[in-house]
Amino acid sequence: MKKVYPDESAIYLNRNKIITLDTEGELVTATATVEEKILFLKDRPDNATDMVVYGSHFQEIENLKAFTSVWDKTKYREIPLSGLTRQQEGNSSIFFDDSYFYRLSFPAGHEGNQASWSYSEVYRDARFLTSFYFQSFLPQLSGLLVLRVPKNIEINWQIVNDPEKRIKFRMYEKNGYRNYEWKAEHIPKVKWEDNSPSGTYHIPIVLFQVAELNVAGEAKSILANLSDLHKWYFQFIEPILEDPNPDLIEEVKNLVKPGDTELEIVRKVFYWVQDNIRYIAFEDGMRGFVPHKPSYVFEKRYGDCKDVTSLIVGMLKSIGIRSYFTWVGSRDIAFQYSNLPSPAVDNHMIATYISPSNEYFFLDGAGDHSPFGYPSAMIQGKEALIVFDDTSFEIKKIPEIDASLNRKIDTVYLSISTDGLTGVGKAYLTGFQKVSASYDLNKTSTVKEKENLELWIRKGNNKFVLHQYEIKNLSDKDSPLMLDYSFSIHDYITYIDSEIYVNLNLEKIYNNQLINFNRKLPIENDYKFSTHNCYILNIPDGYELEYVPDNSSLKTGVLDFSVTYHHINSTVVVDFKIANSTLLLTADQFDEWNKVVHHLGRTYKESIILKRKSS
Secondary structure, eight states: OTTTSTTOSEEEEEEEEEEEEEEETTEEEEEEEEEEEEEESSSSOTTTSEEEEEEBTTEEEEEEEEEEEEEETTEEEEEEOOOOOOEEOOOTTEEEEOOEEEEEEOSOOOTTOEEEEEEEEEESOGGGOOEEEOOOSSOEEEEEEEEEEETTEEEEEEEESOTTOOOEEEEEEETTEEEEEEEEEEEOOOOOOTTOOOGGGTSOEEEEEEEEEEETTEEEESSSSHHHHHHHHHHHHGGGOOOOOHHHHHHHHHHOOTTOOHHHHHHHHHHHHHHHOEEOEEESGGGGTSOOOHHHHHHHOEEOHHHHHHHHHHHHHHTTOOOEEEEEOOTTOOOOGGGOOSGGGOOEEEEEEEOTTOOEEEEOTTOTTOOTTOOOGGGTTOEEEEEOSSSOEEEEEOOOOOGGGSEEEEEEEEEEETTEEEEEEEEEEOHHHHHHHHHHHTTOOHHHHHHHHHHHHOOSSTTEEEEEEEEEOSSOTTSOEEEEEEEEEETOSEEETTEEEEOOOOSOTTTTOOOOTTOOSOEEOSSOEEEEEEEEEEOOTTEEEEEOOOOEEEOOSSEEEEEEEEEETTEEEEEEEEEEOOSEEOGGGHHHHHHHHHHHHHHHTOOEEEEEOOO
8 A cells, every 4th residue: 555655644545424314203313323434554644644624513422432453463443432522612702612522542543553433424314414425534445335215215416526526326226225325436535725615615525415204105395495494494584583572673673864775774783793793603403593683692692694694684674674594605615505405504693684676795793894885705605595485585696895895006106215115005995805904903012013014014024114093984884994104125226337226116916926737626706806006106305217117017817916006296106006806716727827927927027217317
């Protein structure tokens, strides 16, 4: 094996999962048997001697066994692991989390030895059983998934991210079950690359769901389509559709002013929830799926995404405005509802308001700084499941916010000093650029605030010094964030005889950020954005403009930029504009990206030349 995998410290010999579906009345349950075995190819491989088995309210772990197989001259000797204790997940961002784990620390992790473990997973409801990933952090000789399905149950399934057709499928009957079997051999380990999206975009996965159950000769749809998913999800919100309490109603009345339009009221409620409800996640059994009632959230002043959604819907309902519980997946999940009616698609809840003019507003109360009218950045481009009532719903794609709306405009007045440049700047940030900066600048110490501010306005070289600054509109979500500041950059300009060389490309965005031609995975961006920098250099007394670079620009639709120079009276004005218009940069766009970055690199090297006037 070392010859086949010379660079690996360990490999999986097998990763097997056999799932047996069963019924309890009209509920489909499942039990999975998991068996995994690792071969150590080097002594003490850091990434393979400690393994973790996870469980939760929906996926209980039973019958856990583990042992190390030590090669003893002619045969393996098994050393069982003892003291396998259940431990609670510790996560500071989770208020109550019912998930748990067992840590398997294998002794004798030496070359030629093996680590094996097996256990059962018990699923209370097979609708929460959604997928099997055929790739892992180690190479594997064999991966196997088997679904043992009674003849009164129908399933739907699909394979994703398997262009090389590594996963082989067959179906056969045995012991009264239909057996759906997927198998893959000689699977390479997952290769992650910088800023690549989650494994749902590129790891070979089998997705499956229980579609139909036949009870006493009558077919009962389970998760065959979106209508089934909608009916199931509606059960989670139906118990909380109450009339709000008097205190909540009074709070909403206090927000509303005479003459407010319906849209203005929705805006005020959305901002009130953002400002007054502390976001705390819950992963405690069905609390991971069922929101609290609006009155409860209003009283406690904290909640998760479902709770803040419940409060938004309840507050608007109290004043006669309809909004709707909406399920959505973050961009960490590649799947969409239109091709997978499954809980594997979503991990988040928001509210949706539809205006009288049929404009959709996606209200994510879990985001502290999101402006009204914007979705949160993490759900752009995802399909939302909007639940109107127990019989009707809509799938609506959440828009991707254009780069021009996530904008930074920075105007800087520059002067040449004895040892560099001094400047006074004013920056405006809108959209997701403002949201990102607000997270950096809000509720921080003075020292940290200054450090974080420099991330947004630093210029020139590492001798940039920020002097005075003022931050405006940080808490005003509807206005651009304004940053007024002064600075100096030491040792930045070059004097040669009677000439001064000044490179006015003070913010070299994407400089040298070429994509390696060997890269395979896409590059994920948090949001599209545009930046417009205007640098106005005062030509010092006794000097005149000798040379100005040519204007430069390149547009590909992926990454666009332009640089223009102007000589206006006693100043040189440089306008620099750049826009990144992709959320997910795919391999077929890498050449266009690199073309622009090459062009940018040449442009960034250009300097203006000022020459001392003749006496």
